[in-house]
Amino acid sequence: xxxxxxxxxxxxxxxxxxxxxxxxxxxxxxxxxxxxxxxxxxxxxxxxxxxxxxxxxxxxxxxxxxxxxxxxxxxxxxxxxxxxxxxxxxxxxxxxxxxxxxxxxxxxxxxxxxxxxxxxxxxxxxxxxxxxxxxxxxxxxxxxxxxxxxxxxxxxxxxxxxxxxxxxxxxxxxxxxxxxxxxxxxxxxxxxxxxxxxxxxx
Amino acid sequence: xxxxxxxxxxxxxxxxxxxxxxxxxxxxxxxxxxxxxxxxxxxxxxxxxxxxxxxxxxxxxxxxxxxxxxxxxxxxxxxxxxxxxxxxxxxxxxxxxxxxxxxxxxxxxxxxxxxxxxxxxxxxxxxxxxxxxxxxxxxxxxxxxxxxxxxxxxxxxxxxxxxxxxxxxxxxxxxxxxxxxxxxxxxxxxxxxxxxxxxxxxxxxxxxxxxxxxxxxxxxxxxxxxxxxxxxxxxxxxxxxxxxxxxxxxxxxxxxxxxxxxxxxxxxxxxxxxxxxxxxxxxxxxxxxxxxxxxxxxxxxxxxxxxxxxxxxxxxxxxxxxxxxxxxxxxxxxxxxxxxxxxxx
Numbered sequence: 001x002x003x004x005x006x007x008x009x010x011x012x013x014x015x016x017x018x019x020x021x022x023x024x025x026x027x028x029x030x031x032x033x034x035x036x037x038x039x040x041x042x043x044x045x046x047x048x049x050x051x052x053x054x055x056x057x058x059x060x061x062x063x064x065x066x067x068x069x070x071x072x073x074x075x076x077x078x079x080x081x082x083x084x085x086x087x088x089x090x091x092x093x094x095x096x097x098x099x100x101x102x103x104x105x106x107x108x109x110x111x112x113x114x115x116x117x118x119x120x121x122x123x124x125x126x127x128x129x130x131x132x133x134x135x136x137x138x139x140x141x142x143x144x145x146x147x148x149x150x151x152x153x154x155x156x157x158x159x160x161x162x163x164x165x166x167x168x169x170x171x172x173x174x175x176x177x178x179x180x181x182x183x184x185x186x187x188x189x190x191x192x193x194x195x196x197x198x199x200x201x202x
Numbered sequence: 203x204x205x206x207x208x209x210x211x212x213x214x215x216x217x218x219x220x221x222x223x224x225x226x227x228x229x230x231x232x233x234x235x236x237x238x239x240x241x242x243x244x245x246x247x248x249x250x251x252x253x254x255x256x257x258x259x260x261x262x263x264x265x266x267x268x269x270x271x272x273x274x275x276x277x278x279x280x281x282x283x284x285x286x287x288x289x290x291x292x293x294x295x296x297x298x299x300x301x302x303x304x305x306x307x308x309x310x311x312x313x314x315x316x317x318x319x320x321x322x323x324x325x326x327x328x329x330x331x332x333x334x335x336x337x338x339x340x341x342x343x344x345x346x347x348x349x350x351x352x353x354x355x356x357x358x359x360x361x362x363x364x365x366x367x368x369x370x371x372x373x374x375x376x377x378x379x380x381x382x383x384x385x386x387x388x389x390x391x392x393x394x395x396x397x398x399x400x401x402x403x404x405x406x407x408x409x410x411x412x413x414x415x416x417x418x419x420x421x422x423x424x425x426x427x428x429x430x431x432x433x434x435x436x437x438x439x440x441x442x443x444x445x446x447x448x449x450x451x452x453x454x455x456x457x458x459x460x461x462x463x464x465x466x467x468x469x470x471x472x473x474x475x476x477x478x479x480x481x482x483x484x485x486x487x488x489x490x491x492x493x494x495x496x497x498x499x500x501x502x503x504x505x506x507x508x509x510x511x512x513x514x515x516x517x518x519x520x521x522x523x524x525x526x527x528x529x530x531x532x533x534x535x536x537x538x539x540x541x542x543x544x545x546x547x
Contacts, residue, residue, distance in 0.1 A: 048248070052252075132243055136244035151328060158241060187238060189237055190227075190228065191531075194233075197335055
C-alpha cells in the first residue's frame with residue numbers, strides 16, 4: 001500500500017517493484033493487465049483480511065475478494081475519476097459484505113475448532129498455547145456477536161497504516177465514532193476472554 | 203489509506219496509540235494489550251489462508267475468458283446443425299417447452315418482485331438506505347422499513363404512490379417526483395411533497411406514538427385508520443400522533459435536536475423515563491433496566507450533540523431522577539439511591 005518508504009510522487013511507469021498507487025490506477029484505467037495484477041497483489045491480501053474480519057468464513061471472504069476485483073476490472077475505464085483507489089476498493093468490498101447473507105455452513109465447520117479452543121481436551125493442559133487458527137475460531141464466535149459497525153472498525157484498525165480518519169472514510173462515519181466502536185468492541189472481547197479463557201489475558 | 207495521513211504507530215503487536223478512552227472501560231491496560239496481541243496473532247491464520255498467487259490465477263481466468271466471439275460462433279453453428287437434423291415435430295415440441303419455461307420464469311420474476319423489501323437495523327446499528335427512486339432513508343437502531351421492490355407491484359407496473367412502512371425511527375430525504383411519497387407507521391400516515399423529515403414511532407405497548415418533524419419542504423400527517431390531518435409546511439414544525447387520536451397541531455421544535463441521532467447525538471423532549479431508556483437501548487445497543495416503578499419517575503428533556511460515552515448520559519439521568527446507575531454484565535440498571543448505597547458504582 002503506498003507505504004511510507006515509497007511516498008515519492010508518481011514515477012513515470014517505473015520498473016520498480018512498488019509503483020505508486022496512482023500510477024497503477026491510471027495504467028489500470030487504460031486496460032493494462034500487468035498493472036492490474038500488481039494492484040491485485042498489493043491490495044488483495046488486505047481486502048481478504050478485511051472481509052474475513054467481518055465474515056467468519058474463509059470461502060466467503062475469498063469469493064467476495066474475487067468479486068470485488070473482478071468488478072474493479074469491469075469498471076476500470078472509470079477509475080481515473082476516482083480520487084483515492086484504496087478506500088474505494090475497500091468500500092466496494094464492504095458493500096458486498098453487507099449484501100451477503102452469512103454463510104451458516106462454513107460457520108458450523110468452525111465449531112469443532114471452537115469447542116477445542118474453549119474447552120481444551122484433557123490431554124493438553126488448559127494453559128496450553130492455542131495456535132493462530134484456534135485463536136481465530138475463538139474470536140470469530142465473539143466477533144460475530146458484535147454489531148456490524150463495531151466489527152468493521154475493529155477489523156480496519158488491525159490493518160497497518162490505517163488512521164482513524166482513513167477508517168472513518170471507508171465506513172463513512174465521523175472519526176471520533178470510529179474510536180468508540182473500537183473501544184466497545186475491545187471491551188466485549190475482553191469480557192468474553194475473561195469469562196471463557198482468562199489465561200489468555202495475561 | 204490517505205498516503206499523506208500519518209499512519210498510527212501500531213507496529214508489532216502493541217496496542218495502537220490512537221485508541222483512546224480504554225482507561226474508562228472495564229479491565230486493565232495490560233489486559234487490552236494482551237487481547238490486542240491475540241487478535242493480531244489470529245490474523246496470521248487469515249493471512250495464511252489467502253494466497254495472492256492462487257487468487258490471481260483464478261481471477262485472471264475470470265476476467266479474460268478464451269476469446270469469446272469465436273466460441274459463441276462455433277456454438278451457434280453446432281446448435282444450428284443439430285436443429286436441422288431434428289424432425290419437424292420434435293422442433294414444435296421444443297418450441298412449446300421453451301414457451302412454458304419462459305412463462306414459468308416470468309411468473310417467478312413476478313412473484314419475486316411482488317415480495318416487499320424489508321431493511322432492518324439491530325439495536326445500536328445505524329444504516330442509510332437508498333430507496334428505488336433515489337430517496338434516502340437513514341435508519342436509527344432497532345428500526346425496520348418495508349417497501350415494494352422497485353416501488354412497483356408487478357414488474358413494470360408502478361404503484362400510484364411510493365409507499366414505505368416504518369417501525370422505529372428514520373430520517374427521510376425524499377426525491378421530488380410525480381408519484382407521491384408516503385410513510386406509514388402503525389398509527390400514522392405521512393404524505394410527502396419533496397422534502398426531508400424525521401419520523402419516530404415508539405411502541406411501549408400501551409401507548410403508540412408517532413412523531414413527525416419537518417426539516418424542509420412540506421408533509422401531511424394523518425392518523426391511521428383515517429383521521430383528520432395536519433399540514434406541516436415550515437421547517438422545525440412537529441406533530442405527534444398518539445394512539446388512535448388525530449395528530450396534534452403543529453408545534454415548533456429544534457430539528458437539529460430531534461435528528462441529533464444522525465450525528466451520534468441523542469435528544470428527547472419531555473419524554474417519560476421508560477421511553478428515554480428504550481430510545482437509548484435502540485440507539486446504542488446496550489440494555490438498560492429500570493429498577494424503579496415507572497410511576498415513580500419523571501418525564502425528562504435531554505440533548506447531547508454527541509454521545510461519547512453512554513455512562514455520561516446515565517449519570518445525568520440518575521442525577522435528574524434522583525437515582526443511581528450500576529453496571530450489569532451486559533448493560534446497566536437504574537436503581538433507587540438509598541436502596542443499595544453500599545453497592546454503588
